[in-house]
Amino acid sequence: MTSTSTLQAAAGAPAATRYDVQRVRAQFPALAQTIYENKPLVYLDNAATTLKPTPVVDVIAKHYAMEASNIHRGLHYLSERATQAYEGARRRVAGFINAESEAEIIFTSGTTAAINLVALGHEALLRKGDEIVISHMEHHSNIVPWQMLRDRLGVVLKVVPINDDGELILEAYEKMLSPRTRIVSMNYVSNSLGTVNPIKAVVDAARAAGAITLVDAAQAVSTRPVDVQALGCDFLAFSGHKLFGPTGVGVLYGRRERLEAMPPVFGGGDMIANVTFDKTTYNTIPHKFEAGTANIAGVIGLGRAVEYVQALGLGPIAEHEADLLGYATQRLSDVPGVRIIGTAGDKVAIISFIVGDVHAHDVGSILDQDGVAIRAGHHCTQPVMDRFGVPATARASFSIYNTRTDVDALVSAVTKVKDLFG
Numbered sequence: 001m002t003s004t005s006t007l008q009a010a011a012g013a014p015a016a017t018r019y020d021v022q023r024v025r026a027q028f029p030a031l032a033q034t035i036y037e038n039k040p041l042v043y044l045d046n047a048a049t050t051l052k053p054t055p056v057v058d059v060i061a062k063h064y065a066m067e068a069s070n071i072h073r074g075l076h077y078l079s080e081r082a083t084q085a086y087e088g089a090r091r092r093v094a095g096f097i098n099a100e101s102e103a104e105i106i107f108t109s110g111t112t113a114a115i116n117l118v119a120l121g122h123e124a125l126l127r128k129g130d131e132i133v134i135s136h137m138e139h140h141s142n143i144v145p146w147q148m149l150r151d152r153l154g155v156v157l158k159v160v161p162i163n164d165d166g167e168l169i170l171e172a173y174e175k176m177l178s179p180r181t182r183i184v185s186m187n188y189v190s191n192s193l194g195t196v197n198p199i200k201a202v203v204d205a206a207r208a209a210g211a212i213t214l215v216d217a218a219q220a221v222s223t224r225p226v227d228v229q230a231l232g233c234d235f236l237a238f239s240g241h242k243l244f245g246p247t248g249v250g251v252l253y254g255r256r257e258r259l260e261a262m263p264p265v266f267g268g269g270d271m272i273a274n275v276t277f278d279k280t281t282y283n284t285i286p287h288k289f290e291a292g293t294a295n296i297a298g299v300i301g302l303g304r305a306v307e308y309v310q311a312l313g314l315g316p317i318a319e320h321e322a323d324l325l326g327y328a329t330q331r332l333s334d335v336p337g338v339r340i341i342g343t344a345g346d347k348v349a350i351i352s353f354i355v356g357d358v359h360a361h362d363v364g365s366i367l368d369q370d371g372v373a374i375r376a377g378h379h380c381t382q383p384v385m386d387r388f389g390v391p392a393t394a395r396a397s398f399s400i401y402n403t404r405t406d407v408d409a410l411v412s413a414v415t416k417v418k419d420l421f422g
């Protein structure tokens with residue numbers, strides 16, 4: 001067992017309880033650079049992807065340099081080492097979300113792949129007229145896979161409405177559940193509004209209705225402790241790259257009995273027990289769902305990223321980001337013409353906004369010239385844009401290494417937008 005203090009030292013995290021943002025920043029080389037004629041980089045595009053700390057970059061480089069080999073099938077030293085590192089990451093992820101067993105952790109290429117895996121894995125269990133419930137604030141990756149099922153199978157897709165603050169209307173959701181509800185798939189935290197959904201209540205109501213639950217935790221796992229047993233969900237998905245880990249790797253948690261009942265979706269190496277031309281029997285979980293050579297370095301990097309976050313502590317992280325959210329909300333609200341979209345009572349540090357009638361892309365470009373990186377567009381949530389009657393928003397999203405100085409840089413650049421466009 002690694003002690004917390006060893007982990008903190010390894011992660012470069014503060015040993016004291018006070019959150020030491022400068023020590024965190026020192027672990028992210030990208031933040032030390034200047035761009036566009038000596039402007040410091042102000043990275044506020046964390047909901048799209050986070051920067052990567054040195055320990056994560058190092059462990060990936062070390063894997064490729066020293067232990068690159070295929071896992072599970074090798075009888076040799078390097079393969080054994082890579083297998084241990086890969087399976088070690090699985091154990092760490094299982095602990096991170098409090099899965100009962102590491103067999104419940106399936107590595108995918110990301111949240112999108114994980115949701116598609118659940119959708120395809122349930123195709124044979126669904127009948128025409130069965131109902132799938134999602135919300136109005138889902139990312140496209142939690143809309144389109146279900147629409148595809150709807151169009152193929154004739155299942156009904158129901159959408160829970162949201163209010164003017166961008167909050168789920170829970171009473172409407174509860175009324176929507178019926179004996180035909182088979183699957184409820186909802187995000188824990190909205191990537192465009194920042195809303196934190198009452199996900200435990202959502203899961204409880206779905207279970208009472210006998211439905212299978214999938215939680216899209218892509219924006220949740222870096223901002224709050226997520227405990228799949230306490231939530232009681234059947235499935236939960238997240239991506240490595242939004243958690244300071246590499247791109248192209250993610251996690252599908254599935255409750256053991258659900259995974260055992262679900263047929264494999266991809267066939268190939270590693271997912272089999274025995275193959276003849278007549279018949280194939282499948283490997284046990286989680287391997288049944290991991291066909292082909294995995295993203296080995298990605299998984300190892302994700303394991304290290306999880307270790308990094310655990311060392312910092314999700315409590316101190318949440319406190320730090322709540323401070324940034326409060327400060328940025330107040331300062332942006334003071335800029336004439338700025339309208340914040342997404343004003344839920346429970347929010348993470350994601351702020352979508354518009355500046356008068358300036359197009360969000362123009363806002364993004366002007367901010368970029370000042371070294372301030374934000375995202376502008378529909379954020380893969382076009383129905384949310386429609387709900388609020390805007391084509392796009394600018395979105396600033398804050399993370400573990402951001403500071404109030406970053407907020408000041410954002411506000412000063414937004415003020416420039418106002419001045420330029422009048």
Ligand SMILES: Cc1ncc(COP(=O)(O)O)c(C=O)c1O
Pocket residue numbers: 047048109110111112113139141142187189190191216218219239380
């Ligand atoms: C809430 C949410 N769900 C799903 C996704 C898709 O994640 P990925 O592109 O890593 O598969 C995102 C990414 O922005 C997201 O924010």
